[in-house]
Structure formats: C-alpha cells, structure tokens
Amino acid sequence: MLALTVLYDPECGLCRRAHEWLAEQSKLVEINFVPCASDEARKRYPQLNHDLTKQDLTVISENGWVYFGPKAWLMVLWALTRYRDWSYRLAAPELLPTTKRVVSLISQNRYQISRATGLSR
C-alpha cells in the first residue's frame, strides 16, 4: 500500500484543522485529500456510496480498499511516521472497541466540537 486517499468533510472546522495538522506530519505513505461527495470524489470512485462518506471519515487505498469511520482514522495514523506504532496498539483486540467508541463519538459530534472550540468559520 503506497498511497491513501482521505475523503474528508470540508464543512467541518475540526476536519479542516485535522487536515492542516496531517499536512505537516511526516508520512510513511502518501496521503491525498479529496472533499467527500465532491465531483472529484465521484469521478474517482464511481461505485462508492457518496452519501455514506458524508457521515464519517473514509479512506481509500490506491488499489481500492475502503476503510470507513474508526478504521479510516486508524489508517491515517498508520500512514504517519510517528504514529504507526499507535495504529497497531489502538487496533489491538483489547483496545479496538474503545477506539471505535471514542472515534465515533468525536465523528458524530464534529460540528458541535468545532463550534465549541471555535474552529468553525
């Protein structure tokens, strides 16, 4: 796996901030950012359910494997030099349920979190 495409929500302030942070990190795998449900995303992935990608973060590898929600977050961590170890730790069977709960909680409340932290413009 050499490249990941991240379908992010351009309307969420937290996601934009995360995008900026990711851009600065050193990576082991190339990461491309495409706004979810955009024309570009539809052109690249004609068979994908684009309404679903608006609900949670989606990551697609260059050969078409789709990671959705908490799995997408883990894949993003895995792509980063400093956090690859953490992606395995958080994906371990003992921690995975907690990881999924925490990530879903953040994802579902991303607009409220953005508002509360002043990240939404």
Next chain:
Amino acid sequence: MTIPISTYLIYLAISIALTIWVGRTLHKNGRVFLVDVFHGNDALADSVNHLLVVGFYLINFGYVSLALKLGYTIETAEQSIEALSFKVGMVLLVLGGMHLFNLFVFSRMRRRSKVHYHPPIDPDGFTAVEQEA
C-alpha cells in the same frame, strides 16, 4: 610487597578480569540480536557489535582507572579487604549499569528495525478506482 600496593594490584586484576568477562559475554550474545536488527547482514552486525564492545571497554577501563585512588592509607589486611570490596563493588555496579544499557540499546534497535508494512485492520470493502487521466 606492601599492603597498599598489593591492594591496588588485586583491585586492578579483579576489575580487568570482570570487565573482560562481561565484554566477551556481550560480544558473544549480542551478535544474534544485531544480526536480526540488520536483517541478516552479518558483516554490518559484526562491525556494530565490535564498535559497541570497544565503547564498553573504554568506558569501563576509564572508570576502573579513575576509581583506583583510595584517598586514605591502608595499614592492615582488614582495611585492604574492605577497600577492595568497596572498589570492586563500585566496578560491578558500573558494569551492571553498562550491561543493562547495552541490552536496552539492543532491544531498542531491534524494535526499531521491525517496521510493519501491513495495515493495522482489515478494510470494510472494495471500490473501483478510476485512474486519473
């Protein structure tokens, strides 16, 4: 031979023997780790192993020679044995510390060399990718 001189000589003999023993142990048993770290590159492993052991000897002999001075005069055999046990004890602690540090370095190098290439989790699905023109 006077008591102080023989104390120094015994101290040196014990310290040097201990250092060489630990150094050889590290050299012999550290190699397996290093070969694993360098993915079977024996030449590189041997080279790093040798360099590590040289550093180990330098630090230990440096300490042994710095710690030689007693700072007080010895008159009896009891005093000689007490001084010896203190000095040799310090050398043992330094050797132990160096040994643990070496082990830490080995295990750290080994962990670092284990870069995982497989993703942490299985994907949720598959989608066709349109190649960009």
